[in-house]
Amino acid sequence: MKRFNKIFTVVVLFFLYIPMIVLAVASFNSGMDIAVFKGFTFDNYSELFRDSVLLPLLLNSVIVAVLSSFIATVLGSAAAIGIHSMGPRLRRFTMGVTNIPLTNPEIVTGVSLALLFAFVGTMMKINNILGFMTLLIAHITFNLPYVILSVMPKLQQMDPHLEEAAMDLGCTPVQAFFKVVIHEITPGIVSGALMAFTMSLDDFVISYFVYGPKFVTLPVEIYNYTKKPLQPKIYALFTLLFAAILLVMVLMNLLQVRDMKRNRENRRAFRRKQVNV
Amino acid sequence: MSKELIRLVNCQMAFDDEIVLDDINLYFNDKEFLTLLGPSGCGKTTTLRIIGGFLKPTNGDVLFDGERINDVPPHKRKVNTVFQKYALFPHLDVYENVAFGLRIAKLSEDEIDERVTDMLEIVSLKGFENRKVSQLSGGQQQRVAIARALVNRPKVLLLDEPLGALDLRLRKDMQNELKRIQQAMGITFIYVTHDQEEALSMSDTVVVMDKGRIQQIGTPEDIYNEPKNAFVADFIGESNILDGVMLEDRLVKFFGRKFKCVDAGFEKNEPVDVVIRPEDIDIVPPDDGHLCGTVTSVTFKGVHYDTIVDFKGFKWLIQTTDFHEVGSYIGIRLEPEDIHIMHKSEYSGMFGDYSSYSAEYDEMDDPELYLEGEPDEAEDSAEGGEDEE
Ligand SMILES: Nc1ncnc2c1ncn2[C@@H]1O[C@H](COP(=O)(O)OP(=O)(O)OP(=O)(O)O)[C@@H](O)[C@H]1O
Numbered sequence: 001m002k003r004f005n006k007i008f009t010v011v012v013l014f015f016l017y018i019p020m021i022v023l024a025v026a027s028f029n030s031g032m033d034i035a036v037f038k039g040f041t042f043d044n045y046s047e048l049f050r051d052s053v054l055l056p057l058l059l060n061s062v063i064v065a066v067l068s069s070f071i072a073t074v075l076g077s078a079a080a081i082g083i084h085s086m087g088p089r090l091r092r093f094t095m096g097v098t099n100i101p102l103t104n105p106e107i108v109t110g111v112s113l114a115l116l117f118a119f120v121g122t123m124m125k126i127n128n129i130l131g132f133m134t135l136l137i138a139h140i141t142f143n144l145p146y147v148i149l150s151v152m153p154k155l156q157q158m159d160p161h162l163e164e165a166a167m168d169l170g171c172t173p174v175q176a177f178f179k180v181v182i183h184e185i186t187p188g189i190v191s192g193a194l195m196a197f198t199m200s201l202d203d204f205v206i207s208y209f210v211y212g213p214k215f216v217t218l219p220v221e222i223y224n225y226t227k228k229p230l231q232p233k234i235y236a237l238f239t240l241l242f243a244a245i246l247l248v249m250v251l252m253n254l255l256q257v258r259d260m261k262r263n264r265e266n267r268r269a270f271r272r273k274q275v276n277v
Numbered sequence: 278m279s280k281e282l283i284r285l286v287n288c289q290m291a292f293d294d295e296i297v298l299d300d301i302n303l304y305f306n307d308k309e310f311l312t313l314l315g316p317s318g319c320g321k322t323t324t325l326r327i328i329g330g331f332l333k334p335t336n337g338d339v340l341f342d343g344e345r346i347n348d349v350p351p352h353k354r355k356v357n358t359v360f361q362k363y364a365l366f367p368h369l370d371v372y373e374n375v376a377f378g379l380r381i382a383k384l385s386e387d388e389i390d391e392r393v394t395d396m397l398e399i400v401s402l403k404g405f406e407n408r409k410v411s412q413l414s415g416g417q418q419q420r421v422a423i424a425r426a427l428v429n430r431p432k433v434l435l436l437d438e439p440l441g442a443l444d445l446r447l448r449k450d451m452q453n454e455l456k457r458i459q460q461a462m463g464i465t466f467i468y469v470t471h472d473q474e475e476a477l478s479m480s481d482t483v484v485v486m487d488k489g490r491i492q493q494i495g496t497p498e499d500i501y502n503e504p505k506n507a508f509v510a511d512f513i514g515e516s517n518i519l520d521g522v523m524l525e526d527r528l529v530k531f532f533g534r535k536f537k538c539v540d541a542g543f544e545k546n547e548p549v550d551v552v553i554r555p556e557d558i559d560i561v562p563p564d565d566g567h568l569c570g571t572v573t574s575v576t577f578k579g580v581h582y583d584t585i586v587d588f589k590g591f592k593w594l595i596q597t598t599d600f601h602e603v604g605s606y607i608g609i610r611l612e613p614e615d616i617h618i619m620h621k622s623e624y625s626g627m628f629g630d631y632s633s634y635s636a637e638y639d640e641m642d643d644p645e646l647y648l649e650g651e652p653d654e655a656e657d658s659a660e661g662g663e664d665e666e
């Protein structure tokens with residue numbers, strides 16, 4: 001049975017990662033045919049870095065990802081704190097409302113945002129409202145719930161008396177937040193920000209409905225490419241993108257593990273203490 | 278005496294229409310060690326939180342130096358708190374935890390250093406400056422919490438069951454330590470506990486609370502020797518509480534016998550509760566006794582024996598150093614000063630009968646446990662026991 005489990009796991013992992021492996025191998029292939037590995041080369045990569053179209057688009061994606069995840073993190077953390085201080089009934093309701101967009105099909109979110117922008121554009125008599133701002137707003141919108149969801153648990157785990165202790169020692173409520181509370185919820189804020197960043201960086205569906213011709217992100221542009229035969233430098237780009245996101249994910253997991261280990265240590269120290277005193 | 282510092286006037290606190298504090302009138306003197314004592318859920322923490330500024334009373338006023346401070350937020354009050362579970366800042370080390378309030382007050386680095394170092398010395402935590410608070414023992418954390426509050430030199434220190442998590446030995450040490458600090462620094466301590474022994478040994482004034490109401494205020498001796506009602510008599514130490522009738526001043530009748538006592542000021546033939554402390558009762562041969570009964574159980578308690586004696590179906594607890602076998606027939610003598618008379622109250626008949634005695638009564642310091650088993654058999658007398666000021 002154990003053996004079977006192991007084999008099964010390997011098979012699943014294989015199917016999950018085989019496409020990425022094929023892509024990565026293809027990005028180092030000197031031949032044009034995917035099926036035949038002609039020779040190892042960095043040519044596709046050097047070509048990619050000389051490309052004057054793709055690189056700016058990558059930069060666009062990164063700009064949107066950084067800005068939207070930053071703004072969503074600030075707004076989302078503030079929202080989480082607000083929700084946390086609500087009464088239990090209102091809090092449950094608000095959390096429910098916050099969770100719905102997460103399960104909403106992206107295409108629905110995309111279409112409704114596009115409609116909203118079109119509506120606002122008509123109201124304000126702006127012809128081409130779609131562009132950088134609409135894209136940014138859309139990304140902030142779908143990032144918010146992720147941030148709220150990762151900050152909330154930290155607030156709930158926190159000793160509610162910490163904030164009172166800070167105020168007892170002379171802090172205004174604002175000082176109490178920046179001197180004490182924020183240290184307790186930082187792990188949640190960081191993982192929320194990282195998650196928002198990766199969600200934003202590779203978003204295609206929603207972006208497709210709200211982007212304008214003047215500001216295109218990489219996933220949207222690549223979608224156009226797939227209609228023609230793909231150039232090998234795209235493989236190189238994908239491989240890099242995959243590596244970057246993998247890096248962020250690993251980082252996030254490491255942070256979580258560290259956080260968990262710290263909690264466990266504290267608990268263990270606490271238990272030891274209870275035995276000793 | 279010293280001057281009054283804080284006063285609660287007709288304070289009432291309700292959460293969602295549930296009244297948890299009712300008509301609290303209380304004043305705190307400068308440099309006083311005052312203890313709020315009562316069973317779990319009686320409103321002790323709520324009272325502290327009102328004084329600390331974390332709760333606003335639904336009715337009534339909080340006065341500090343004669344000024345109304347209901348609307349003053351916690352950070353502007355000259356009061357510091359040692360929280361029930363310490364609430365130390367996990368991201369700061371011991372030194373920075375203690376320095377926290379001083380940094381907020383923007384004191385100079387030199388002064389902060391001097392005061393923190395002094396304070397750590399007072400609580401015997403020198404050398405622990407750079408420890409993380411999670412690496413401290415419960416007793417050490419507790420001392421950091423005290424240092425963190427005291428270093429701000431508050432006029433009043435609120436302590437919410439600060440020794441609750443400690444074992445007996447450490448508890449006793451810390452009790453002495455706290456008392457010493459309080460006297461050395463001349464600060465008013467408002468101390469919350471549900472441990473009656475702790476309250477009696479440390480306080481200048483004890484406030485006994487139950488069900489959101491103050492049952493009695495007094496010195497530890499007053500509270501022990503002159504309890505106002507059956508609740509206080511039972512909560513503070515052990516008591517045999519009997520139904521009696523006050524025939525005239527200094528003469529009470531119970532168990533069909535008249536006894537001389539030292540209490541006066543009751544109405545003629547007023548029904549009363551009679552309190553007899555188990556350690557005041559002398560066991561004598563049956564012929565010499567005022568009352569005679571049969572021993573039904575004996576438990577060795579170290580210093581004394583807990584002897585349960587059946588008098589006509591009513592069981593008394595007697596504490597003596599002499600051993601009396603189960604089944605032996607004995608007599609007891611009661612001197613006038615052994616008998617304490619109380620007005621009837623809502624608590625009459627609920628406490629002081631050892632018929633359901635178990636050797637573990639010490640652990641049952643929560644009277645609500647007793648109450649739950651017994652349906653409401655309190656015979657409400659016309660006048661409560663609280664009209665005596
Ligand atoms: N925020 C709150 N909302 C609703 N009810 C509350 C709240 N805080 C306290 N209570 C209620 O008020 C009553 C008194 O609580 P309080 O914490 O003052 O008790 P306590 O005397 O400190 O008890 P303990 O010894 O267990 O700490 C309890 O019945 C409790 O359920």
Ligand SMILES: [Mg+2]
Pocket residue numbers: 321322323361437
């Ligand atoms: Mg409490």
